[in-house]
Amino acid sequence: MQKAVYPFILLSFVLGLQPYTQAQNLDTPLGVEASDRDYTTKVMVRWEPVAYATTYRVYRNTVNDSANAVEIGSTESVRFFDTSAVAEQTYFYWVLAENGSDTSSLSANDTGVLANGNTTFDDESPLEPPVDPAGNALTGAKVALGKALFWEEQISSTRTMACGTCHAPTKGGVDLRGVLNDDRSTHPGPDGVFGTDDDITGSPGVILNNVAGLYEWSEVFEMSEQVTGRYPRPSINAGYTDTLFWDGRAGGELVDPLTDTTILANGAALESQALGPPVSDAEMSHIGSTWQDIIDRLNSVTPLALATDVPVALDAWIDDRSYPALFTEAFGDSEITASRVAMSIASYERTLFSDRTKYDRMLMEIENFTASENRGRNIFNGRGRCDTCHNGPAFTDGEFHHIGVRPIADGEDLGRFDVTGNNGDRGDFLTPGLRNVSLRGPFMHNGSIGTLTEVMEFYNRGGDFLSAANELVPRNLSANDIADLNAFMATLTDDRVTNELPPFDRPTLYTESDLMPNLFGAGASGSDGLTPQIAAIEPPLIGNPSFTLGVVDGRPGAVATFVLDTTEPPLGAIPGESEVEYHATTTLIGDGVTGEGSGSVSLSIPDDENLIGQTLYGRWYVVDADASSGIACSPSIVLTLFGDGGNIDEPGGDDTDDDTGGGDDGGDGDDTTPTVDTSILVANAAILSNDWYYSNWFESFYVGSYPWILQENLGWFYIVQDTIDPNLTEQDQTCWMYDLIGETWIWTGDSVYPFFFDASTDGGWRVFFVTEDGLFVFNNETQAFTERATL
Secondary structure, eight states: OOOBOOSSOOOOOOOOOOOOOSOBOOOOOOOOEEOBSSOSSOEEEEOOOOTTOOEEEEEEESSSOGGGOEEEEEESSSEEEEOSOOTTOEEEEEEEEEOSSOBOOOOOOEEEEOOOSOOOOSSSOOOOOOOOOTTOOOOHHHHHHHHHHHTOGGGSTTSOOOGGGGOBGGGTSBOTTOOTTOGGGEEOTTTTOTTSTTOEEOOEEEEOBOTTSOBOOBTTTBTSEEEOSSOOOOSTTOTTSSSBSTTOOBOSOEEOTTTOOEEEOSSOHHHHHHTSGGGOTTTTSOTTOOHHHHHHHHTTSOTTTTOBSOOHHHHHHHTTOOHHHHHHHHHSSOOOOHHHHHHHHHHHHTTOOOOOBHHHHHHTTSSOOOHHHHHHHHHHHTTTOGGGTSOTTTTOOSOEEOOSSSOOOTTSOOBTHHHHOOGGGTTBEEOOOOTTGGGOOSBTTTTOBOSHHHHHHHHHTTOSSOOTTOOOOOOOOOHHHHHHHHHHHHTTOBHHHHTTOTTSOOOBOGGGSTTSOEEESOOBOOGGGOOOEEEOOSOOBTTOSOEEEEEEEEOTTOEEEEEEESSOOOSSSOOOGGGSSEEEEEEOBOSSSSSOEEEEEEEOOOOOGGGTTOEEEEEEEEEOTTSTTSEEEOOEEEEEOBOOTTOOOSSOSSOBSOOOOOOOOSSSSOOOOOOOOTTEEEEEEEEOSTTEEEEEEEEEEEEOSSOOEEEETTEEEEEEESOOOTTOOSOOSEEEEEETTTTEEEEEEESEEEEEEESSOSSSOEEEEEETTEEEEEETTTTEEEEEEOO
């Protein structure tokens, strides 16, 4: 049988199998926090999700005595509202987790107090949590999974963009990188020319790239990060409108993009919105990307492998598990779908409502406004006419308006019109909410106004482009009025958002860390006096199958070589392949003979934990007759390989009550228990039709992060061969499975060749082994082999 050889690339795949369902020892809930005089109608008790938990019970006492605490309610969610509390009475609260098989110990307590104050509201009312759509009720597992996915940079094809990259809490839920007049975050606007009045401040996304992981030349952004054509809307308090995006193209119906099936009929704007950016080749993905590409990636990566400073509770919930295992906990089985990703992210986003502001406390008569804040509120609701559009607890009417930020003209961004086709919608954009607005900026759909004061001045003059459709009129406000408005706006800020405190806490992203490659040193110029420059932004993560390095400002049509080594590659002559760790060539593309050529190479970093911490140096060499030595050279980069070795525990957790083990079975042959390292990966799977998986043997063993795993009620199994030779050159004639729970080897018989895995059979999982004697099935329920066919 022909065998494949992969000398540098580790191929790995985790089957999307049914999750582990045995009892788990549940951790004690972390992050229990009760509100302290923040509300007059309830005490909010919140906590962080616990791995494997399905229900949370809340206990209360007036003294610090958990033994005599009284249960006041239970929920599947991550918060509970105690509406029976007596005002100004201090209560102690505890939470425990359970799942039907196990119950955690009580959490540490936190005290909470219901404030005495106003409980009835008229035109203005405090913010309540957003409403869950039917079919996607909030659960702790979905919230935790959604949080991981929201901050997961590995969703993007370049592994440099997460949802959270453009939505930092400390910036009020918008992009920290979006800076007015900064080259990195500037889009040329409809005219395609930088430096003109229609320029847009947006969010940097991905370098234009293709399915092979190589960079493409962008006529607008060249080989730099592309920038979105609109400024991002805040992710915090995003669950209060019926549509999302500035043009409202994300409606209330969630339709799975791969099956075209309606998953949620209404109320699912957050879910619908979450489907867009991951497949945008400007924001997060490669040209022609589909959700299947993202699903395949999630099936194989270690959750949050690129992030650092992962919140303790989120890290504990992930518990070294794979995404299929996390989806199992959230949805009941391990299938990853686009709609499930969207439902999880939306569940997380519905916990991001900022209701602890001075404004809310003022309405409840818990705290008083200053004179300036009161004047600003009166202007906002009076002659300033701000509340015409910015009304309700979230300060948005959820409608679309034209206010003269840009003219209504052909070639301009026409907003809602591009969705509906209705002429009356030309130039209309969705009203943003104003909570935490003092943290945000720049402003407007095109990010064209830098400060909140300048926004108020814009409204005060009635907009910049007058037309019959412009809904603004001049306000005639003084500078003092605008100062008072600013003071009022500041009361809409939740300090938890400012300080990124739960639930607004988050990991540090790879692109915010010192793990990114760094440029240093000098290069050697070539054509037109240009020195080739490196595009190096992707993560040097062990196991990264596509670590791409680009080069610009080289001679078009020239051969370019990228070199990576343990010492800095020298200027001048190109090192030979045998002299360096990595050596790759490409031909630069570009017009003419000037120094505008560009190219890239993509390398696969072995999934070898022994490489962690290794420092490497890289440089591009471009053959160029105009260079002094005939070789133009880029400056160097230095990078350090990082990762956790890709070690994912399956099924996770600490201990299990199941001590059932598999026994020896399967016919005659040498059934001596092999001495094999179970971390050795011997198979790579390719998905066939009808939920079948096909596995090939390979010529060499690879130490991998995702061993081939099969799961059933009796345990998790690695498929291994009966050898300890890491450089096997001949297919072995015996195959074993190892029961990780029973710690027992199961011998599958002699002469086992490629096998199929059937994920759709009833009565238990089955592994079909094609042997030289016929087709056999191993039924994990009966622990027996059955001959199904004779070859």
